[in-house]
Amino acid sequence: MNRIVAVLAVVTAVDVAQRVRQLRDRPPGERAVVAAGFLAAAVVLAAVATPLLDALDISAPNLQIGAGVVLAVYSAVALVRWDDTPALARTASGRPVPIRPLEAEPTGEATKQYDRRVGAAPAERARQNPAAASGRAFPPEPLVPLLFPIVLTPAVGVVVMAVAARNGLLVPLAASAGVAIALAWPAVDGVVGRRPVRLLSATLGVVAGAVMVVDGAFAV
């Protein structure tokens, strides 16, 4: 598989714009844990890819076709969806709490209303899961649900494995390292965590998925 396509596939499968948007209100420490966890998961997935395929009697090009299909479908759906809810900002009923736009001025009645509504989410979590609220939860929130299942989706898993099986460990890990930096670095939120960026990413994901399918079909 072409290395540029391989890197593009990993980055678009993570859906960095959407994930950064969802993580924007999380403390830097938590985001660092999410990023490190993602990189560790990518290492494991990449390392087990070839032995797992051998055990399941699957050739690497065939998995590439499958991963391409998953990536293309995921990215096509991403083109028409955008989740503006912070990862943990949900009411007890599971309904997302509206969030303050990044560019909004933190003054005025609307902002006060927003703060009151978002403030309810941690309270709800504390009521339902006191251990989490006190920081004693296991697994800790940065891992569940922030890393899994929000960041580490099936699309990420199958794409990282397919790229590793076809290109070796270096390419998926290099791409994952770049993704991890974006996840951990709050300074990129305003640039990356925007819907136009996600539209671009999803478009590239559809293209990368299609290329993976065709390239996998004609691969040896």
Added chain:
Amino acid sequence: MWVLVFGGLRAFVVQAEHCGDPDVRSITDSVDAAVGWFARNQNADGTWLYRYDRDVDAAVGGYNITRHAGVTMSLEQAAARGFGNAAAVSEDGIGWAVSNLVDGPGWRAFASADSDTVSSGPSGLLTAALVYRRDRTGTDTYDDVMHDLGAFMVAMVNERGQVYAEWGVDTAAPVPELYSRYFTGEVFWALALLHRTFPDGDFGYGAAAERVARYIATERTKVEEFEPDLPDHWAAYGFSVMTSWPGYALPEEYDYYVRRQSGLQSLQIRYESQRTNSTFSYFTRGRQTLGAGLGTIGEALGHWTVVAEASPRLDEIAGPLAERTRCVAGTLMARQVGDDDVSDDDDPDAVLGAWFQFDVTQMDDQQHALSALLAALPWPATAEVG
């Protein structure tokens, strides 16, 4: 969601590829069984049982001289690899073919005497058989025949490198604008073999082979309107022989064709090996293909492997090609009729060692499967066992 996605992929996209674990011994046993089928089903005149219906235990009839030549070629391949019982069976087949040559202006060809046309392909495959026989025995018994056949094939190649499919007996000229999907590769391969065998003579074999090679690799797909491409195992044979010419280096402009062909054949075995004929497999993958169809995939992959190994630019696909070739062998072995598959209603002579589809086998099922198994022998998965 993970279970849904990965379960869905496993069920519908990445089903298990049933390649088995072929080694030298198991492939050798399978080759022996295939050769045994030809030995038991050869007629007194050197021809073979052409088509057999297992369900009614009867020969279906018909005969095809291209396939006769192909069977002799495969048997000679086996004989060359040390399967001694193949040599005697092949000898009778060659004898029948040589007694059925027709004369033309300055050449002879293998054809039906009562036909209005002379096809180019049968002479190519018979020539290949004779070259293998010459290499194996070290004798020049059929050198004159080979040159006569070679002269016919050179006459059937035009300046562009196209191979005419038929010679018109009445017009005493090739039938214009008529090309065959497979005769082109068969003639190309035979001419490449002849050039390797007789490199010093002024026969024109090498020049004609190079013209055909260039046409196949760079023009044929568009000119003859094969889209995306024609999977051509005979072309693989031809190019693999060219890489054995002293000092020959595959031109870089052929790389795309080699990679494309390799990919097409790889795709086919990666798909075909998923078929099990279970109900689920039948609905998601279709029925298993003919023995001949599966065999041609293995022949192509095996010979593209030779090309890739001989060409540094293609080195990175040599390993995967060898792995796919072994997969074909394993798949063939799993589908071959073995001792345990013969029922009381069967005629063991007609079914043992054969490949069936819809309870019917045709001699080229065994021919292509045999050649594919032989093509897999250089790349055993496990230690040599005998």
